[in-house]
Amino acid sequence: MQVRFHKMHGLGNDFVVIDARVTAPVEMTAARARALADRKTGVGCDQLILLEPSAVADARMRIFNADGSEVEACGNATRCVVSLLGGSARIETVAGLLEGRSAGDQVSVELGEPRFDWDAIPLAYAMDTRAMPVAWEDLEAPMAANVGNPHVVFFVPETDAVALDRLGPQIETDPLFPARINVNVATVDDRANIRLRVWERGVGLTDACGTGACATAVSAIRAGLVDSPVRVTLPGGPLTIDWAPGRPIIMTGPATHVFTAETDLSAFGADARG
């Protein structure tokens, strides 16, 4: 089955976007998503994004990590889809209805309200998500937030000094996190600036993570470490996050379209029908 796809990215966090709203339904399995995301034998991306018709929004957005896991939210991809849909769109996701609009070369997306209760992250047992009594080597006392997807956030003196390639996978798959977890390691430079590196659930180290920037910013605001809006600078560049308790998160940043191409989907993983 020939399908058209768009290669896009948000600060280097890259996506293959298949718009199946006007084509025949596209069967997406974990195996097919993994095959498409593979940077050696597939098209190559951090997440595979599938757009489907929606009864309540301009599109329903499904998100598949490079390991094939389907997940609830993806901030950078949401900005890319808003841009792809003409710069103003309502998008239905597992995590809820998201609104986005472009302004110049930036796209702002409203991501709903964060949740902080241990069982909303989720964690395997009750604990205070403002200073969790856990540690992995010298990464200790993290915070946690669910911004549609689950995040743990470590604030450290120097994020670039952390062996995140080694500690990320250990934390991601720790039994404390029944749904696994995105791992954020952040340094607060001043009340308006945070630097952040992310080990993403189901992907690994990425150039940027929109939901990671949101989870980190709301955790820092909640702890009184920064003001709002705050600039979160990732290896791929900066995002601006605006939030206050009782309000939805607003994330603003770029969305880049690289190219559009076609591929034969039957070359990637078997249909669920085998």
Ligand SMILES: N[C@H](CCC[C@H](N)C(=O)O)C(=O)O
């Ligand atoms: N790896 C994340 C999904 C993508 C998040 C990131 N790409 C973003 O921009 O939010 C998860 O499993 O929840």
